[in-house]
Amino acid sequence: MSNRRIVLAERPHGAPAAHNFRLEEVPVPEFAAGELVSRTLYLSLDPYMRGRMSDAPSYSPPVAIDEVMTGGTVGQGGASRRDGFAPGDFVVGRGGWQDFSVYKKGEMRKVDPAAAPLSTALGVLGMPGMTAYTGLHEIGRPQAGETLVVAAASGAVGAVVGQIARIKGCRVVGIAGSKDKCAYVVDELGFDACLDHRAEGFADALAAACPEGIDVYWENVGGAVFDAVLPLLNPFARIPVCGLIAQYNATELPAGPDRLPLLFRNVLTKRLTIRGFIVFDFAALEEKFQSEVGAWVRDGGIRYREDIRDGLENAPEAFMGLLGGANFGKLLVRVAPDPTA
């Protein structure tokens, strides 16, 4: 039996291309005492991976050339030399873009397929959901009656951000990249409004959808969406900065004028808070997140949508599409059949 894996062949310049990745077959990794080997069922594809492909300074070191692409996975444990795990147990960890991965103690946790579908451990009840929950809890702090705007509203993080804010009593306005996505965000997720940022007159439509301004803007996009948001921000607005997908592939700064002074003037006169964070900054909230969001998922207060592609070999193409918004819902690759589905 061999292990197929996708490694970083070279660093992209601008948008990633197929030749930046390489599919290899290698022997299934050896494992030592205390380790567990897991067969990947689902691989999560997330925007942050674009950052790991680059060697620009960031909060995590980049993936090395010829190293397996990093990524969250749900897998099923095979032969185990690890106490407390039986063959067949399901685990979630950072297995990477490959068929098999080996975990040391503390690198994975068990997932109970009876509590929720296994794939949710990579989405609404995994890193993206936790990102949404903790960023609101610690930075956004939505209050009843306030207006929250979230971009990429049908995506893995945005959908949870908006639904939590709805539960908290906010007016919630989503922004998404197509009519279909907007319809889903309003009809299925219960947002008050959703706007297509590609549509003519987007900035005016956003202003109309936020008659009392914006108190929380969840930033996971950057670029033109932020431009439309800035003039609408209310005094004391909070801006959790969680991602900047619209600029990840940029190779140079946009043309001027330089709007840094404009931003700072707004920060000062409106007393804005802009704060970047990474989900693992708030790891202490994991239990609270699982219990609170888990309950909302079970009672239907929070809904989710997955966009599942089959076959590890299709991961690069799916990932490249993700950066342009080609997915609709949490993007996953089914690497092997899910025996619980």
Add this chain to the structure above:
Amino acid sequence: MSNRRIVLAERPHGAPAAHNFRLEEVPVPEFAAGELVSRTLYLSLDPYMRGRMSDAPSYSPPVAIDEVMTGGTVGQGGASRRDGFAPGDFVVGRGGWQDFSVYKKGEMRKVDPAAAPLSTALGVLGMPGMTAYTGLHEIGRPQAGETLVVAAASGAVGAVVGQIARIKGCRVVGIAGSKDKCAYVVDELGFDACLDHRAEGFADALAAACPEGIDVYWENVGGAVFDAVLPLLNPFARIPVCGLIAQYNATELPAGPDRLPLLFRNVLTKRLTIRGFIVFDFAALEEKFQSEVGAWVRDGGIRYREDIRDGLENAPEAFMGLLGGANFGKLLVRVAPDPTA
């Protein structure tokens, strides 16, 4: 007896000019039951006044055309129809650029000339000192061993910011606009270093003065100073935005490229917090401020320097100089002799 006052004659375009102000003589204002008339001894001149001259949206409404310029003052009460105040009592309030002002209840408070020189109620123990104290307390949160950088370091706010951070055990690096100011900041105020932002090689010198990066950058300047700071910011750095004096007179945005995406990338990858504030957001800390900073001023832990100009008629020129850094220390106008000095 007449009341000389300086009103806003017209709104400036760019840097304020003499003709934007007008000196008038009017009768001493009438006062009603419960009111107090005060003769101005000191008028405080502060950068925020540039904002009040403009009708761009801000946290406070602008001064109206033909209205007295706004400003903090220390005065001596004359005839009083207000309980608890005797003729001759000293008060601090927002009397504006004029010889006499009338206060209603709650618009001023008494100042004890035995506790500290009267003028300090407009500086180290007044609004600028409180700005420094509260912004650090609520946003900057300097921890022992961290590095704090503050621009306009010899100014009314910057000097207090740096000295508090020193007391808290930080490495403190000031930035100021001349050799003399830098010498004062290091020799008198005890900063670890101070750099002239007008000197050749400023950015490199700042990097050398901050070998472990920057954990707190106190922003009261904007512009080129921030550019030198940005690459040095450490993960989780905090940036209280208190003022932007370097850009108050700007009439247009600088040329490109547009560095907004660069800023946001730094916010995300370094998990920065950028937060604007106004001193009155933290009014609840007034008592704590007076007690803590008052004690430091009395024991010499915090020192201060005043730049006092004589004559109300010279206020416009002094203020215009302030925006270019022509003052050295807290800028005040002595409107009438201080009987306690």
